[in-house]
Amino acid sequence: MITSIAWKNVWRNKTRSLVVISAVTVGVFAGVFLMAAMNSSVVQRIDAAVNEEMSHIQVNNKDFRSSAEIQNIIKDYPHVVSVLESTPGVKSVTGRIIIRGIASTAAKSSGVEISGIDIEKEKQMFTLSDKLIPGTGSFFASITKYNMVFIGEKLAKELNIIRYILTPEALSKLKEEGIPADIISRIDVLKDQRFTSDKKFAKAFEKILDPGEVSKYGWKIKDAAWSYREGSKLILTFLDFNNDQTSAAFRISGIFRTNNDMFEATSLFVPVDELRQLTGMPQGTYHRVIARLDNNDLTDKVTPEVREKLLEYEVLNWKEIMPDLAMIVDFIDQIYAIFMLLILAALAFGIANTMLMAVLERTREIGMLMSVGMNRRKIFVMIMLESIFLSIVGGFTGMGVSEIVIAITNKTGINLMKYAEGMEAMGYSANLYPTIDTQFFITTTILIILTGIVSAIYPARKALRLNPVEAIRSE
């Protein structure tokens, strides 16, 4: 009964209630959506870390991480694998040979970490093979007599393997993409010139175009001029198992692109057998065994189990390897809660104001209700409920709208091209696909109800203090 009276009361002054409700709607929507967007960058970072860079759990020789010497191997590889595979929650296991070396081309050289991988296994376990840039070859699909290597785009750029050439095809592609003909005719002077870095290329067209055009079309022009000659070679230099310096030529099998510049610039993959042969590593030995779990939530549970069984090795999960990221994950719920609380506190002012108004203009009516025998507790509850309805209607609408917008943007993505350089340097993607835990909606609902209650306290007390006799006489 009280509930339905409260509900009807809300709609007695439609405009006023709607203003408050829309305030709550907009506040909750903006808060939830902003959080979803921020959350997505963390989720995507973890995804990349687990699916492309390091997997869930790693087992290393105890000395391997402090001094990455080639002799620090996992001697009993079959044992480690069988322990991992027999642990519940572990999905698949593979070994890697990991050595430090220098990659060089005729023009440049750069320090890298060379991973020898089992092609078939890694293809199943990781998504790195999907990150191949179309048109740059394959993830070790073709069989050749050469040594093959899979490298990141950033490294390829640093080694001048990727160049920028405005070929006639690139120009016609730009035309198709709707770049104004006048711009294309102006950059035509750069046709068929070879630029060894994107900065040099950018500098060249920045001289021709004005800044507005550069920011609008610059990345499209760069994209079109991006050029790579298949079958390019590079030399890898490293110390072999006897600490002798060894060099070997490798042909590039494919180039991958991720959102992590550091990883792209320093990681390079070759088939494990090739690397074993070149380094003279004993058969059946590896530096690292990596394991994928059925799902990420198992990480904290499985790690200690494995660690206990493999005491002579170093067992680490991704959270321990990247404590900074783990920390963000642990704190992110609190950060959301604080931010939502701030928004809701701001909303509480509006709700309180409206409720106060509603109580004051109904002084006479409330006095009447009291004098015909409605007890004070019920009046208190009625006002509380009105306030909760205001916040809940707004809150649910807001959450509903944000759910829809999140679902849409999750498909289309939000592109922060402008900040790509900075974000990718830290390993974060500039393409956000907003997503949020269901848990967050539950927390938000609780917070919204609390907001309704807190903002009604003052108006409700005001109503309780009314003296029925005076209240009835008031205008």
Added chain:
Amino acid sequence: MKDYQLAWKNLWRNRRRTLITAGSVFFAVFFALVMRSFQLGAYDRLFKNVIESYTGYLELQHIDYSDDPGLDNSIEIDSSLIDILKQDPNVTDVVPRLESFALAATGSHTQGVIVMGIDPEREDKVLNLSKKMVRYKLTDQARESLKKEPISGRAKKLLDLFSNESYTSDIRLMLDLGINEEDSAKFLPLFRKHASFRNPYLRTGQNGSVVIGDGLSDYLKAGIGDTIVLVSQGYHGTSAAGKYLIGGIIKLPAPDIDNIIVYMPIGDAGELYAAPGMATSAVLNLKSNNDDDIRQTRDRLQKVVPNPMSVKTWQELNALLVNQMEADNRSGMLMIAVLYLVIAFGVFGTVLMMMAERRREFGMLVSIGMKKGKLAKVVSLEMLLIGSIGVAAGVFASLPFVIYGHVHPIRFTGQFAKMYEDYGFEPIMPTMLPDTFYLWQIVVVLIILMIAIGFSTRKIFRMNVISALRA
């Protein structure tokens, strides 16, 4: 009665509503200011650290150096060029540097490092390097002997938390160990006795000696008096190698640089890299480090420097960092925008209610001869007053936090500190003192009020007096 008096009196006819509305503005302004202050303070600190421990505010470089950093893009800085540069009113000194990469080895450890050839005395004026030399280090031995001394129990406990930490100043050391100012005078001699070490800065003419970063020293497990071997490639592809004595250890506030830096006199660096008299860049020491002045100085100098040199500001030198901070800054601004949006609705709701509630009053006023324009003016003044009360209260309430936070910045410890350092930030959260961002809050509130005023004015002018009287 004057309009503003009327407005002021009206405000207090419904005290609660005025206070709640002003309260909501206060709330938004207060949080926005404190949040912005921390955020901007963090950026400011970060940039200052990088600028003051590395790039300087303005640099002279070879035109291709930023795209292709290397000795082959170095420049020759002779006295005639220095004279030209010094003629600029904002330039006080030109300090050449020769910077390149090398592989540093000590015993069994190797690490890629940046070798920075500097003019020790003049560079000190730019980067204050001599003040950043490590003065105390809480080594295992130092901590053991300190624990035997009569220092407070809390400090003893904290000693372990900061094991192996290095300090460049008494203040930081005392702050970390939770020792207050009175006690520090008593305890400092003890720390001097056990935890300090002789650590001289570079001197011109003292050849063969280098100063390395504290992080690098930890990594290489090499201290003062040890030998470090540098191997690299010199000018025009010559091979470069040299053996140096570690003369001192420096702690730079930017961990990224601290972990890989080796300073040596520029003469030594020129010899090592077979590039005597050359420089990869020259830092211009300025009178005013204000952003506008820097830009103007750059524009002026750009016209006088010979080809192929170019003058770059710290923003251009740290483009990546500027971009990262910009992205972060945008997310902070978005949060505040949401907060203000909500407040705007609140203010709007109040205005709506007030207009409805006072319809009869307004009708009466107009019918006894008050001009609608004057009425609208009084109502607008009321709203401006509410907004001003909120803004003023917000500004005043934020000041103690902001000022305290600036004088005693929050310092993170433990895992938080580690996270910050992993990202290359100093684990410290200072606030930014009131600046233009304070003005922006006022502007935003004014915009919100203008919308509300527009609404109320329109309502008043469209009011039908007869029906309003009957309301």
